[in-house]
Amino acid sequence: MIRHDYSRVDPKRRTHIDPKKRQFAKAEFQQQNYEHRLNFYILPPTAEITLEEFETWAINRLKVLSELEACSFRNRSPEETSEYMTSILNKYLPLRSNSSRSQSLQDERKKDHYSHFILRLAFSATEDLRRRFSRLETMLFRLRFKDDDLRERQEFVRSLNLEWEEVKEDEKRELRDELVAASRSKKGEEQDWFKVDWERVPELVEQRKVLLKRGKAYVPQREQMSLVVAEFTKRLDEALELTARALPRLDEDDRLAPILSHLSQSFNAPDAAYSSSDASIDGLSIITANAIDTLSQNFPLCMQNLHMTLRANSHLKHYGRLQYTLFLKGIGLSLEECIVFWRRSFKLMTDDKFQKEYKYNVRHAYGDVGGDANRRGRGYTPYSCQKILTEPVPGPGQAHGCPYRTFTSDNLTSLLQRVGINDRDVLKTVKEDVSKQRYHVACNRVFEHTHKREIKKVKDDGTWSATDLDTIVHPNTYFKRSWLLKHLGEGNAGIVNGEKMEE
Amino acid sequence: MPHSVTPEPTPGGDSSRTISQATMDPESPDIPMADAPSPAEAETTKVNLEELFNDEDSDAEFGSSAPLIKSEEEPSQPEPIKITSKSTYSDPEIMRAFYQRLFPFRYLFQWLNHSAVPSNDFAHREFAFTLPNDAYLRYQSFPTADMLRRQCIQMLPSRFEIGPVYSTNPRDRKTLRKASAFRPLAKELVFDIDMTDYDDIRTCCTGASICHKCWAFITMAIKVVDVALREDFGFKHIMWVYSGRRGAHAWVCDKRAREMDDAKRRAIAGYLELLKGGDQGGKRVNVRRPLHPHLDRSLNILKEHFQSTILAEQDPWAEDKSAHLLNLLPDPTLRSALQKKWDSSPSRPSASKWSDIDNVAKSGALSKTSRDLLEAKQDIVLEYTYPRLDAEVSKKLNHLLKSPFVVHPGTGRVCVPIDTRKVEQFDPLGVPTVTQLLTEIDEWEDDESEKKVQDWEKTSLKPYVDYFRGFVAGLLKEEKEKSGIKREREENGEAMEF
Structure with missing residues (x-):
């Protein structure tokens, strides 16, 4: 049977659509000209860049976005944020106004443009990433909009x-x-x-x-501004949605995919300041289940609260258990010791019940059981303050979360008094911090108060640098720093200095 | 159970249709409710229901067996319900008769469906029933008005509430693979004004009771909110509904309002909300000057009411209650002067005390500017008259609100719409109760005209249903025009492609 294939191309014309030839034909795209400093990122970039540029530009922008996120997480005011961000922006993502007449004006804007779109690719995969990306990009846009030259801003808006x-x-x-x-x-x-x-x-x-x-x-x-910013967010959200849908059909060899997935992974947990080095504290011998009671003096308030609740009730509800287990894992308690710890703590419970209903969860948190991904990742990461602060607040009978956030002002005061903070000024300022939702500032304030003497000493000695005393954003960092400060002069003063907290 | 088998299946039927109540065959083809229960079928469900609800019947006078015996003795002819002073409003028989004969299901359907042809606007709409045993049944939905009516007659809810239109049928929500496929899409913007929020300033009644004096609070609230919604936000289809006891609801039905997300609802609620702080918070109105045009307009509306309702009727600062008024004045010199004056003659009525403020101030006892005093007085007027909304109701797309035309279980009054053109004349105590309406049906005498009359037309519910019908017609007309324009545009668009 003769097949009439009408879709076949006339052989004489075939050369014109030979994909191979097309691919190596000269790109018809042209460099965009950036008239304005600000950009709504409507047109995607079309020109070529090197793979290296692709990666470094993206990483630089990512750095800026994570710093912005840290600012919002630390409850910095807009003014503080913009002050803090100035140097970071100048370093990683400078963007000068037309009036500066800088030579590199176009290059800067190109980098800003391209890096935005690279990150868009990397962060459109899940709803979570999209929301976070859009929030941070909006913050960045707002920041730049605010300090833009008045006339240029007007022109931009008009455009x-x-x-x-x-x-x-x-x-x-x-x-x-x-x-x-x-x-x-x-x-x-x-x-x-x-x-x-x-x-x-x-x-x-x-x-x-x-x-x-x-x-x-x-x-x-x-x-x-609020109009322009709202419009920016709206368009970005729509575009991200579209990118997400187009992503599975991304036509590329395998050079970009690894970079993109790496980027989104590092974005996934920029705030989890926890690193395995937090678990190994020199001078602290191997932690056993028995030692937790003593060590709990060095715990941040959230963990002290969990510990006291556990001791009082001989039980903790699921989320409290999870938060506490991960913290203990973070300070270096081994799985075996951790199981011993929980077994002994739940002293009203039969062995059988513990084995059946509780042990698995502890093992799962350590990555001893569970799916392949869980085991390979050695279980869950200990919760950062942000994670704890953004979790749903505890219900009746639950004790997880950040007490600065979940406790009423009076209950918080009495809890602080129970752990030995009686200084009126501290209690008062903590109350103020909490009323402004600066939970974290409150926690750091308490830390500074309880370690006043030691901090002064290491500052005077010059043994700890300023970064070693940076704001605490992770319960495990709290513990580590607290323990080291309280054990000064036992041959460990220099340790923090030596290994630098990972960011 | 005399009324259980009333062969009158269509209170929602077309008003022009003539239906002879006595001779009508429920299965006759010209009746829109083809699926109305046949007598036999209805009888069986009824027996079951009787068993179900007898225990819940709180009225001791109606012994559990007595009505049953009666129903066997009596033929299945429409008989007047025996309404005695002992009947309670949520008696199963009364509720059944109400849903069968009075409730305007047809217009309710058109209102929520936005067209005559059943669509997802109605079919995916959540209804929530409060059953006679106080169980609360959420996520009910109905393809047509008849199905809703049928379930009402079967379950006899003491009331039901209306929720949002969902992306899928609420009854199917658990069969979905993804939970996110079930989300609220649209609902009328609603407001709830309740007299409880006025308890600290009304002196005539407390708690659940109301009188004409305190209803004035609701009247002024309706005026202020209604004009703001129309003039500021440009909404046209706003229906106010008496809540059955001591408040009012508003349903803003414009398409633009229905499709708002939570952020926009919150914005409107915030725009209209003025009073901040609880009872212990002291001065609750602190507005910036110059007054926002909305507040300025509201103040002009409320001024008169302040004179008549507050000063004359409520008399809130009589005798020793003037301390609160003093607290609201910012000027210490004036305060102590007034204190002295009122201590010597505590029986002065509020109106005199109010004018005392200016008089004493003029006589020199003022340390601040007269402008400050004027502003403080404006704040006081607003605090005592400005609408107190239950804002949470308005802020959420998926908040449920009691349907219009259901019976309030406590008062027996039907939740009727309030005509805003005649809002001053609305009398909450004159709103018919369900028992009164059923009596009216029975007392109605046929006026020989051929035209068949619906049951609700025989009662004092008629003006309210007529108003509702007019409101719904206006809404439908606009929806139709809008979709007409859209269709035209689509057609043109297609034409251009070719």
């Missing part, structure tokens, strides 16, 4: 062609008083307003900062 209707002069005259009253500006202050659907500025509506008329919000010029 976006957002559908904002400018309020005309006659309407402005007609609504003058209402506009002024709504936007909290001073009388006589000349201002411009935009008219947008109110749904685009819900925060301004909520705070009654804009005039509303028939579903339109009259947004004053100076509130423009």
Whole structure:
């Protein structure tokens, strides 16, 4: 039978679509010209870059984003954040204004553009990563928007062609008083307003900062930032969604995939400041189950609370157990000792019940059982403060979480008093920190108070550098630092110095 | 059980249709409710239900066996329900008659479905039933109005609530492979104003009881919120519903409102919310000057009410209660002057005390500017009159709210819509109770005209159902126009592609 294949190409024309030839044909893409310092990242990059650039640019941007995340996690105010970030941005991702007339203007912007899109590829795979990436990119954008040159920013906004209707002069005259009253500006202050659907500025509506008329919000010029930022986030979220869908069909040889997966992995846990070095503390002999009671004096409040609850009830609920087990694993308690510890702690329980219902979980946390991935990864990582702070708050009978966050002010005070903190000023400032949701600052404050003498000593001696006394963001770091400080002069003062906490 | 077999299957039927109650065959083809229970079928379910609910019947006078015997003696003819002073509003028979004969299922369906043809807007809508034994049954859904009606008649919920439209049928939520496939998509923006939030400033009643005096609080709240929703947010289809006892609900049904996410709902709630802090917090209104246009407009509406409702009727600072008023004044000199004056004549009514403030201030006992005093007085007016919303209800897309037209189990009153054009005339105590309505049906006399009359038309529920019908028609009209435009556009778009 003769097959009529109409889709076949006329042999004479075949050369034109020979894929091999196409691939090595000269790229028709051209370098983009970056007019503005800020970028909404609408067009993906099209020009070629080297593999090395691909990786370093991405890593640099990642560094910036992780620092930003650390800032938000440490509850730095916007001003503190922008101050802290200035040097980091200059180092890793400089971006100068047009007025600087710098030679490398275009290169900087290219790097910013490309690195954004590389990370987009790396972080679009899961919902979690997407949300986090979008949040941090928005923070970065906001930061840059704020310190952008006023005129250039205006031009940039205009170039976006957002559908904002400018309020005309006659309407402005007609609504003058209402506009002024709504936007909290001073009388006589000349201002411009935009008219947008109110749904685009819900925060301004909520705070009654804009005039509303028939579903339109009259947004004053100076509130423009929240509009632009909201638009940025919206577009980025949509684009990430699309990237995620396109990702499985990514057409590439296997040069990029490893880099991308490596990037997303390192982004997965930038805050888990825990490293295995935290587990090995020189001068601290091998920890046994019996030693936990003594060592618990060096525990941060969250773990002390768990320990005291465990001792009081001879039991801990699941999440408390998990949080505590991982912490103990982090300080170097071996699996065998850990099982002994729990067995003895649950003293009201039969052996049978313990074996059946509890032992497996401990082993699982250590990576002794479970799936391949779990065993290879040696179980779970000890929880960082961020993890503990963002977990669901404990319900009735549960004791996990961060006491600074979960306890009411009075209960927190009495808990602190129970662990020996009676200084009024400290208790008062801790209360203030907590009311501002700076749980972590409160915890560090308590640490500094309880180790006041030792910290002064190591500072005076110069044996510990400033980074060794950086803000604590991990319970295991708390323990390690506390233990070392309390055992100064036992031949371990220099140890922290020597090995540098991993970041 | 005289009413269990009423062969009157369509309170939601077309009003123009003529149905003869006595001779009508429930299976006759011209009845929209083809699936209405046949008498035999209804009889069996009824017996079961009787067994189920007898124990729950709180009314001791209605012995468990008495109605059963009666039902056997009586023929299955529509008989008036024996309504005695002893009947409680949630008696199974009363509820059954109410759902069978009075509840406007048809318009409720059209309202939630946004068109005459059954769609997912209705079919994926969550209903939650409160059963006579106080069990709470969530995630109910119905393909049509008839199915909803049927389950109401079968289960006799003391009330039911309306939730959001979900992405899939709520009844199928557990069969989904991914939990994320079941999420709320749309619901009317709702508001709840309840008299309990006014307990610290109303003097006429407390707790669950209300009178005409305190209903004025709800009236002014409706005025302020309604105008803000219309003028500021541009919503058109806003229905206010009496909650049956001492409050009101608002349903904002515009498509734009229905599709808002939680952030937008929160924004509107925040925009309308003014009073901050609890009872112990002292001054609860501290607004920035100049007043936001919304607050300025509200203040103008509320000023009169402050004079009439607060000063004259509520008299909140009578006798020794003037301390709170003093606390709200920022000026210590003025405060002590007023204190002295009122201590000597504590019986002065609130209106006089209110005007005393200005008089004493004018006589020189003022250490701050008169502008500060004016602003403080404005704040006081707002604190005593500005709507107190239960904002949490409005903030969540998936919050359930009691359906209009159900019976309030405590008062027996039907949750009727409030006509905002005549909001001042609305009388919560004049709203018909379910027993009253059923009596009205029985007392109704046919006026020889050929036109068949629906049961609800025979009662004082008629104006409310008519209002609801008009409201729903307006909503449907707009939905139709919108979808018409859309369809046209799509057609044009296609045409251009070719």
